[in-house]
Amino acid sequence: MTPEEKSRYSRHMLLAQIGAAGQERLLAARVLVVGMGGLGSPVAMYLAASGVGHLVLSDFDVVELSNLQRQIIHRSDDVDRNKVESARKAILALNPGVQVTALPYALQDDDLDDEVAAADVVVDACDNFQSRFEMNAACWRQRTPLVSAAAMRMEGQVSVFDPRQPESPCYRCLYSDESTEGEACSQVGVLAPLLGIVGSIQATEAMKLIVGMGTTLVGRVLVLDALDMELRTLKLRKDPQCPVCSEPAGARASAGG
Numbered sequence: 001m002t003p004e005e006k007s008r009y010s011r012h013m014l015l016a017q018i019g020a021a022g023q024e025r026l027l028a029a030r031v032l033v034v035g036m037g038g039l040g041s042p043v044a045m046y047l048a049a050s051g052v053g054h055l056v057l058s059d060f061d062v063v064e065l066s067n068l069q070r071q072i073i074h075r076s077d078d079v080d081r082n083k084v085e086s087a088r089k090a091i092l093a094l095n096p097g098v099q100v101t102a103l104p105y106a107l108q109d110d111d112l113d114d115e116v117a118a119a120d121v122v123v124d125a126c127d128n129f130q131s132r133f134e135m136n137a138a139c140w141r142q143r144t145p146l147v148s149a150a151a152m153r154m155e156g157q158v159s160v161f162d163p164r165q166p167e168s169p170c171y172r173c174l175y176s177d178e179s180t181e182g183e184a185c186s187q188v189g190v191l192a193p194l195l196g197i198v199g200s201i202q203a204t205e206a207m208k209l210i211v212g213m214g215t216t217l218v219g220r221v222l223v224l225d226a227l228d229m230e231l232r233t234l235k236l237r238k239d240p241q242c243p244v245c246s247e248p249a250g251a252r253a254s255a256g257g
Helices: 003-008 019-028 040-050 065-069 083-094 109-118 129-142 192-211 249-255
Strands: 030-034 054-058 099-103 121-124 146-152 155-161 220-225 230-235
Touching: 019 192, 030 040, 030 109, 040 054, 040 083, 040 192, 054 083, 054 109, 083 099, 109 129, 121 129, 121 192, 129 146, 146 192, 155 192, 192 220
Parallel strands: 030 054, 030 121, 054 099, 121 146
Antiparallel strands: 146 155, 155 220, 220 230
16 A cells, blocks of 8 residues: 555554455455435545445446435536436545546446446446346346345334355345336435435445355344434345245255255
8 A cells, every 4th residue: 555545544454353454355346336316426526535445337327406405525516417427526535546437328238247247246226116126137137135125104124145154145136126116215205314324334344255254134134213313133044946046946956966
């Protein structure tokens, strides 16, 4: 690390769980963040501030005035600018040592697989089930851990899905095809600071995966009720019938003898 990096990240290196070696891992890491809205904003800012060396941001959308209530990475003069370009500007103003790749489009098919394969961690900060399902499947194909979250009204949830761990469930173990007819925050609203809390938890889980510290939310769903300020942790088991992460019946039979 350069003297400037040692000074910038000194408070991390004082932590026994991170130290100089952990900070080096962060500096060498590549994280794909899909969605530069209410969740992606705090995720990207905290990962950049923490020294994650390469952030890849994907979002096809542009900044709208109504976004500014909660999407804190954007500013009033960013309205009508593509969200990833707006986010790139904010990140580099915060930490010019971070490499930022801005992808102003939705990742699909081979492009999605390529970016997922190149990443050490994928952060799901998007706002629709179809994109989440595709991202989850790509993470499972490429064996890349996924940090997923959602927030609406005054409630949020976070979980981690890690295909490198045999007992880890995936996103499809939590939500099925029938879940796709949900409401959007544009219809029911969302509390602005809630997204900051949930996004910060996502950033924390991503850093834990990179550094290899602590216990992640694999096999658990953290649920936050901001109105009553209550946190609950729910267990999530692998679905043996999951179309994404369960083993084929033939493979299970063979493994059993």
